[in-house]
Amino acid sequence: MSFETNPSGLRPAFMVRVAGLPVESVHALRCPDSRRWADEVLDESAQLTLVAEKAGDRLHDLIGGSDDEPLRRALLKLRRDIFNNRLPAADAADALLTRVRALDPAAAATLTDWLTGRRALDERRG
Structure with missing residues (x-):
């Protein structure tokens, strides 16, 4: 393909290292702890x-089987928060967790795992 027929008008990119420093000179700039933190x-x-x-998935089953409209709405909001990776308010999440535990202990255990892990991740991120 010639540059004249390239419809985008962009030329192929290239990179050249001119008078670059030896790799050994930048070893001191490495941040292994930061890299480890990011990987974790x-x-x-x-x-x-x-x-x-x-x-x-577990909340979906509870939402569909709930006749209690305020509970169904609260569960739906919680499910959206989880899907969007948003940490819900601690007091609301804990109150809802208590209600979920009464309805479905397995769903409550999974929800507890997510809430605990998500809170720990927020703390780690600072």
Whole structure:
């Protein structure tokens, strides 16, 4: 392909290192602790995503089976928060967790895992 026929008008990119420093001169700039922290945060985030999927599925069953409209709305809001990876207010989440525990202990356990992990992740992030 010639540059004249390239419809975008962009030329191929290239990179050249001119008078660069030896790699050894930048070793002191490495931040292994920061890298380790970032890797741990990414791993925890990935694990939380899996737990969030399970929690969302369990809440879906509770939402569909609930005749209590205020509870159904609260569960739906919580499910949306989990799906969007938003940490709900602690007092509201804890109160709802108590109600979920009475309805479905397995769903409550999964929800507890997500809330605990998500709170820990927020603390780690600072």
